[in-house]
Amino acid sequence: xxxxSTNSPKPAMRDSLIAAAFQLFLERGYExxxxxxxxxxxxxxxxxxxxxxxxxxxxxxxxxxxxxxxxTRFLAASADSDDPIVRVCDAARLVMRMYAENPTFSVQRYxxxxxxxxxxxxxxxxxxxxxKTLGDYLRTRWADRRDGTLRANVVAAAVVAAHNHALRHxxxxxxxxxxxxxxxxALEFVRTTWSPDAVAxxxxxxxxxxxxxxxxxxxxxxxxxxxxxxxxxxN
Amino acid sequence: xxxxSTNSPKPAMRDSLIAAAFQLFLERGYExxxxxxxxxxxxxxxxxxxxxxxxxxxxxxxxxxxxxxxxTRFLAASADSDDPIVRVCDAARLVMRMYAENPTFSVQRYxxxxxxxxxxxxxxxxxxxxxKTLGDYLRTRWADRRDGTLRANVVAAAVVAAHNHALRHxxxxxxxxxxxxxxxxALEFVRTTWSPDAVAxxxxxxxxxxxxxxxxxxxxxxxxxxxxxxxxxxN
DNA sequence: CCTCGATGCGGTACTCGGTGCCGGAAACAC
DNA sequence: GTGTTTCCGGCACCGAGTACCGCATCGAGG
Numbered sequence: 289x290x291x292x293s294t295n296s297p298k299p300a301m302r303d304s305l306i307a308a309a310f311q312l313f314l315e316r317g318y319e320x321x322x323x324x325x326x327x328x329x330x331x332x333x334x335x336x337x338x339x340x341x342x343x344x345x346x347x348x349x350x351x352x353x354x355x356x357x358x359x360t361r362f363l364a365a366s367a368d369s370d371d372p373i374v375r376v377c378d379a380a381r382l383v384m385r386m387y388a389e390n391p392t393f394s395v396q397r398y399x400x401x402x403x404x405x406x407x408x409x410x411x412x413x414x415x416x417x418x419x420k421t422l423g424d425y426l427r428t429r430w431a432d433r434r435d436g437t438l439r440a441n442v443v444a445a446a447v448v449a450a451h452n453h454a455l456r457h458x459x460x461x462x463x464x465x466x467x468x469x470x471x472x473x474a475l476e477f478v479r480t481t482w483s484p485d486a487v488a489x490x491x492x493x494x495x496x497x498x499x500x501x502x503x504x505x506x507x508x509x510x511x512x513x514x515x516x517x518x519x520x521x522x523n
Numbered sequence: 524x525x526x527x528s529t530n531s532p533k534p535a536m537r538d539s540l541i542a543a544a545f546q547l548f549l550e551r552g553y554e555x556x557x558x559x560x561x562x563x564x565x566x567x568x569x570x571x572x573x574x575x576x577x578x579x580x581x582x583x584x585x586x587x588x589x590x591x592x593x594x595t596r597f598l599a600a601s602a603d604s605d606d607p608i609v610r611v612c613d614a615a616r617l618v619m620r621m622y623a624e625n626p627t628f629s630v631q632r633y634x635x636x637x638x639x640x641x642x643x644x645x646x647x648x649x650x651x652x653x654x655k656t657l658g659d660y661l662r663t664r665w666a667d668r669r670d671g672t673l674r675a676n677v678v679a680a681a682v683v684a685a686h687n688h689a690l691r692h693x694x695x696x697x698x699x700x701x702x703x704x705x706x707x708x709a710l711e712f713v714r715t716t717w718s719p720d721a722v723a724x725x726x727x728x729x730x731x732x733x734x735x736x737x738x739x740x741x742x743x744x745x746x747x748x749x750x751x752x753x754x755x756x757x758n
Numbered sequence: 759c760c761t762c763g764a765t766g767c768g769g770t771a772c773t774c775g776g777t778g779c780c781g782g783a784a785a786c787a788c
Numbered sequence: 789g790t791g792t793t794t795c796c797g798g799c800a801c802c803g804a805g806t807a808c809c810g811c812a813t814c815g816a817g818g
Contacts, residue, residue, distance in 0.1 A: 408648075412648055449679070449681075
């Protein structure tokens with residue numbers, strides 16, 4: 289299950305636990321399956337289950353921890369010249385790629401999370417960590433901006449919502465179509481709402497009180513003024 | 524605790540359970556307090572606790588269920604002439620008002636949810652229900668709009684994020700300042716990003732293929748075209 | 759006044775998720 | 789061969805949540 293291309297040399301027992309768990313979850317339901325059932329089918333001790341998964345719910349999302357680490361590294365490797373919004377959109381694409389790598393697995397998991405309340409709640413906590421990671425990145429990028437934290441929180445939430453919109457639509461269709469293309473369209477909606485091509489504001493080098501504005505003649509003055517104010521004004 | 528002005532004639536035992544629970548939670552922590560401790564302090568049977576609260580976490584958020592019902596009723600009472608974005612912003616203000624009614628209680632609960640992971644996860648599920656309620660409303664309002672569901676999901680997420688931004692800032696300050704004013708400012712940011720004063724598009728009566736556009740001379744043409752396309756185009 | 763049914767509360771026993779602890783087996787260094 | 793580390797299994801235990809039963813109270817009706 290999943291692309292173990294990154295590391296983890298011998299997760300044999302872990303994989304067998306995941307396989308046994310999903311086999312039972314799909315044939316008799318999540319809540320009707322106890323941890324004892326899983327470890328019995330996998331042929332291991334009960335204590336070993338909780339060594340690899342801190343809770344019963346974690347076995348349903350075995351790859352999110354790795355994906356979150358990938359996203360954190362991706363954002364940490366950003367350059368100051370990158371458009372922050374484009375960067376977080378690309379970061380969201382990482383998550384969609386992870387889902388797209390195993391369509392059948394993702395669709396099966398989606399069925400579970402839709403029916404079982406506890407799993408949906410757990411998924412919310414995972415999504416929240418993604419959103420927090422994106423928000424933290426935007427917050428540092430917009431630290432000197434007026435209402436920078438508010439803007440960071442709202443944009444992060446919007447990116448996550450657009451990503452989930454495309455993801456859920458793809459999952460509901462049973463894994464048909466191109467999920468990457470769908471998420472591109474959804475994220476493009478978010479990008480154009482906050483960083484339209486018409487206005488680009490960048491701080492000048494070695495002088496914090498000066499910004500460079502590149503825009504089109506068709507852009508109305510109030511929008512240019514708002515962007516400049518937001519970029520120059522103290523927090 | 525809370526304004527029991529709506530209904531529930533005799534929640535005496537319920538209130539005493541809430542009081543006992545918070546007393547113990549604040550003095551020795553949430554996870555260090557068992558349900559037996561709560562019912563012992565309240566002087567009631569253990570079984571009665573789960574009669575009023577389906578889980579131990581529910582006693583921390585005793586008023587959210589009522590607030591969610593209020594929001595649902597508020598949105599159901601909307602008129603077609605209301606701007607949907609303004610409407611959901613007003614709906615979000617309902618939640619902030621509930622928090623503002625009991626500042627000390629809200630701040631105490633905030634301390635708990637910040638430290639205890641399980642409570643934060645539970646709070647996420649509550650917030651998700653608010654966001655879903657707002658999203659469902661916007662979805663029906665924008666059913667005939669191009670990318671209506673995407674727009675509804677993104678706007679709902681942005682409204683929730685802006686509300687939570689103001690709420691958390693107010694809670695972190697210990698309940699000082701005017702939370703309503705803070706949430707107004709945060710929601711104003713969301714409103715101006717999607718429904719700026721410059722462009723207003725409304726469908727004409729009894730003819731779905733005609734819209735009325737009111738805008739200013741300073742608005743660039745591409746923005747007007749995008750709004751008209753979004754309002755006219757089939758899903 | 760007595761009876762009957764409904765409702766609300768408490769007690770007991772049970773399931774199951776999750777943790778701490780310990781003992782044993784395998785892998786590895788010297 | 790011996791000591792050490794690591795991994796695994798078994799056991800006991802805790803606490804949340806549930807099913808079931810028994811009891812008390814209260815109001816309606818004869």
